Amino acid sequence: MVETKKTFCRFCHVFCGLEVDIEDNTIIAVRGDHDNPVSEGYTCPKGRAEVERINHPERVRQSQKNVDGQFQPIDTSTAIDEIGDKLRQIIDEHGPESVAVYVGCGGHRTASGGPWYIDKWLRSFNSHRLYTSMTIDSPSLIIAYDRLYGGPLPLTVFDIDHADSAMFVATNPIVSHQWSMPQSNPATRLKKALKRGMKMVVIDPRRSDIADKAHIHLQVKPGEDATLLACLLREIIDNDWYDKDYVANYVSGFDELCTALKPFDLSYTEQRTGCAAADITEAARIFATAKSGAAVSGTGLHMARHQNLATQLVMTFNALCGRLDRRGGMTHIPGTLAPRLAPAGERQPFPISLRTEHRSRVRDIQGIVGLFGYQEMPTNTLTDEILTAGKGQIKALIVNGGNPALVFSDTNTTIKALNKLDLLVVNDLFMSATAKHADYVMAIKHPFERVDIPMLADTFTPFSFQQYSEKMVEAEDDVIEEWEFFWRAAQRMGVDFSLPGVASDSNPSADDIIKGLSPTARIPLDEIKAASPSGQAYDNKITEVGGIIPDMICHDDRRLAAGHPEVISELAEVYAEQVFDNGSYTSQQDFEFRLITYRMREAYCTTGQNLPSLQKKRSYNPALINPDDMQRLALADGDLITIESGHGKIEAIAEANNTMGKGTVGLAHGWGDPADDRPVREKGSNVQYLIPRDIDYDKLTGLAQQSAIAVNISK
Ligand code: SF4
Incomplete structure (x- = not known):
């Protein structure tokens, strides 16, 4: 007899509600649970593949x-x-x-x-x-929290269901399920928000699923997020689009920040990032003049150059535009496992x-x-x-x-x-x-x-x-x-x-x-x-709004430190970098492409690559290349190519993809077992062979630069 029970998925961090059918102590089917108040029946192909994972013939069933x-x-x-x-x-x-x-x-x-x-x-x-x-x-999130709030502010989630604007930086929630934090059913919620009139800005070197739906997509050159974000903030300040009362009450270091942002003007930024000046101004206007909204970032930013600065600049949009602890902005969800918070006005920071x-x-x-x-x-x-x-x-x-x-x-x-x-x-x-x-x-x-x-x-x-x-x-x-x-x-x-x-x-x-x-x-x-x-x-x-800013900011002055000294000095570092005419930095002169990462629907990090229903769609992680670059290199879909960095080289399978900018190649992480003798077409390519652990690493988090890797491609 088939019995149906309710549970939740643990394939990824979203934990969608599931119904599972069980016969003779064996899971035989998995589907979404429409009674789950958060996921409302949503599942993705990975969650539905749980039936394959638990019953997989190669599972380790004995130590x-x-x-x-x-x-x-x-x-x-x-x-x-x-x-x-x-x-x-x-x-x-x-x-x-x-x-x-x-x-x-x-x-x-x-x-x-x-x-x-x-x-x-x-x-x-x-x-x-x-x-x-x-x-x-994502260690840059911790560094940015520490600098901006002075400690562990209660975690915040983007209240997109009530937002008038959104800025997504190097994240594609439709695949990653991530807008500030993992969320269920992203495509539908985004669609509803856009139908309601929410305006959306997307910053990404790739024209991702959400970039396609954005009012403005800034297709930034890989590695130049911090430059672009600095310019956007400067535009908001110069045009008086920021929330002056909020800044006066809750932000410190505003003058220092303004001074540090000054060099990042439109013409400099246009030349360095590849984004048109008019688009930069319009993106700043759309976001800052909306009544509500939030800027959020994803791992594409958190793993890239200047990760701490860039992550904090994203949070700074919310600080300058009065979007923290606000309906339709970044809100705090009390959850169930922490102690009950004191009433607003009596809360103490941690x-x-x-x-x-x-x-x-x-x-x-x-x-x-x-x-x-x-x-x-x-x-x-x-x-x-x-x-x-x-x-x-x-x-x-x-x-x-x-x-x-x-x-x-x-x-x-x-x-x-x-x-x-x-x-x-x-x-x-x-x-x-x-x-x-x-x-x-x-x-x-x-x-x-x-x-x-x-x-x-x-x-x-x-x-x-x-x-x-x-x-x-x-x-x-x-x-x-x-x-x-x-x-x-x-x-x-x-x-x-x-x-x-x-x-x-x-x-x-x-x-x-x-x-x-x-x-x-x-x-x-x-x-x-x-x-x-x-x-x-x-x-x-009901998400309670208010009582977090400024009560629980941990800096002594109870203000958001937008002009934290580390931010000011990192902005100066970015501006001082030598960038050559072809957009490369000193160590990249001999390399033609910048390798960025992307997420695949068919796997979650290193999980799912061995499940038949997911493998049927993808058995490897293709190297996504702009069609013009494919033509110039005389490459066809499915060609075996070599990708070489200053550190190592790997084989990969080329695939034309018009979401990639010219000079950019995309490769997903988490594939390519070094001990697996199968060809790359069956096991995928391991991008980590290209990345040195001890050369281009972040001095605060130790993280090796995982995006905007300088590489060459050959057949
Ligand atoms: S998004 Fe997919 S993999 Fe993640 S919890 Fe939901 S069903 Fe599972």
Whole structure:
């Protein structure tokens, strides 16, 4: 008999509501849940492919131990005991900081085992070596928050449903589901907003899906976002389009900012960015003279040159135009897991620096604070922390729901580092590119085999919302939940790892762990569990506006620091750069193309490449090239090409694409397993071979420049 249950998708960070059909303890169908108040029945092809992921014939259903280069099955309890003993030995010999954990995208989509839990696990034995995918794609958000607000302002979400204007910078929400934060059903919500009259500006080197629908698309040259954003802000100020009362009341450093923006005039910016002066002025006018709206950025910006400056300039549009803590602008969603806020006017800021006390041994990069207060180190330093001898050298690494072999810069060095470890443990559903180098591969449960809440999205939904999912099916294999692996390893190591209400020597349930991770939640887990299986909207779906600005700004003067000294000096740096006539910088003189990244509908980071329904559409990540460039290079669709940077070269499959500007090539991240012998047409191209980890990197976040990479293309 077929039974239908409700849950939510964990393929990506959006957590759309799902209905699943189950027969004989097997998932046989997945579709959208129309009763889910947030996603309202929406799903994308990846979510619908969950039925393939859980039932995949190549899933790791039994933990594996690498014995002399061959993987052999090992029962999970024995594996945890052996790993616990080895970790104890490594800590005793090399100190607690020799043990590190990397949490990838997949590792964020479990409430009980996310980085907020693993941070506590590491701290229980005095290691601060937590690394996550956040410092691979968006650490500039943390730096910009820290500088503009002075600390962790409650997270804000773009209230697009009530906005009169929108500025999207290097993000394509229709594919990424990201406008400030992940959101469900982006195409429909955008369509409704445009029909309502919302005006849209898109800044992107590529004419993406939303750029096509924009009132103004500024097709900026790759790497020149900061120049363009500076000019747009200057236009808003020079034309008196900013909100003077808001600036007078809530913004500091305005005069310093104006002075620093002065050099970025229209003719200079037009020449440097390739955007027409008239379009720049019109884009500034559309955004700033609207009654409401917000400017938001995506990973295309956060991974590019001058990422911290550019991210903060995007936030500065909202500060100068009075769009923070405003209806139709950036609003705060209280969520369910944080304590209840005091009434407006009585709120107190959280005076925590978002930059931690820890610095990397290599390149001296400071750690940062992530969601729910966990602290992490810059991921782009991890391989060198493994390879560099001396006190603090990392000897053991646990990879939780991530795939460094595909996403860390400088692939050859990454593989060398993975192979150098005394212990590498990978928790994954599949024998991933990284798992192939592991000492142990732990068989973990698919999300449908465990209870969960969408903890990561708690404050990202359009209104306060939470949902409890029971298990859809009972796991029949010797598989384990991520939190359970760490919990039992700590017990074996003799470490006192506990959570509020959960003693270290107990055998807790996932519910106990979730409660222990959110002990002051304003909506207790039992209440969330008792609500509808489709999830529950709270606060009558009303987003309260006001009470955040200025109450919770952490700077002493309770003002947004638009003229932060680091911003002023970075603007001067950008202006001082030597840019040659062909648009290149000094180190790029010998390269004709700039490589940018794009997201594919058929995969989410490194997930989905092995699922038949998605693979049928795309089995590799094509190199997208402007048709004129294709013709000039005598290339045809499907040709095998070589892309070469100053650091490395890869093979790729060429594809003409008229959304790309001339001189720009697009390639998605997350493909091309180095250990996979199949041709590139079947496994894709690994862009990280082109990117050096230690040359063009950001001095504050440590992130290697992942976009606007100077490359040449040959047949
Ligand atoms: S958008 Fe994300 S959460 Fe929603 S169905 Fe697609 S993969 Fe799943």
